[in-house]
């Protein structure tokens with residue numbers, strides 16, 4: 001393993017903020033999928049809300065792509081982000097299919113407050129003035145929380161209901177894990193070179209993503225509406 005990856009900024013931050021990080025990646029909602037006790041009405045609520053989130057996430061990812069084309073000193077960044085965007089197209093189709101299967105009408109989902117806050121945060125990051133390393137930190141964190149959460153539901157010994165396996169595999173699969181590792185390498189490289197003030201901003205952004213992810217899971221968790 002290369003030394004940058006082993007001792008990179010990201011690993012330091014994850015260690016430093018482990019309680020919050022674990023709060024986002026081992027949330028009761030995810031644990032209830034893993035132990036098979038999940039209430040399907042919670043899953044349906046998550047499905048409808050996440051479809052809305054993902055639609056907002058597309059322009060955010062596109063804004064990161066735009067920044068990569070202007071600011072990045074490594075040509076391969078763009079290819080990594082582009083592959084992420086391509087899978088988002090597939091993901092939107094999946095949400096539509098899945099929603100039809102579960103009878104979740106996507107056309108009249110009422111956007112929940114926590115989701116709205118999260119989408120507003122994404123919008124604030126799309127502004128041209130927000131640094132590449134800062135938005136890339138957010139991109140990495142957003143994807144990684146899902147990767148760490150859903151892969152946990154696929155580990156040996158988990159009792160994930162068969163109906164939810166496909167959802168877990170979308171983000172929990174080895175392929176998505178590889179994508180997240182590519183993102184992490186890019187963030188670490190950007191942060192190595194970032195001035196202190198920018199580094200501080202990126203760390204605050206990381207923490208903010210973790211908080212918003214926890215609120216998103218909180219919103220999804222619980223019994224029927």
Ligand SMILES: Cc1ncc(CO)c(N)n1
Nearest residue numbers: 050053054142143146216
């Ligand atoms: C809330 C949320 N966070 C992260 C992801 C991963 O793309 C997602 N689909 N939704």
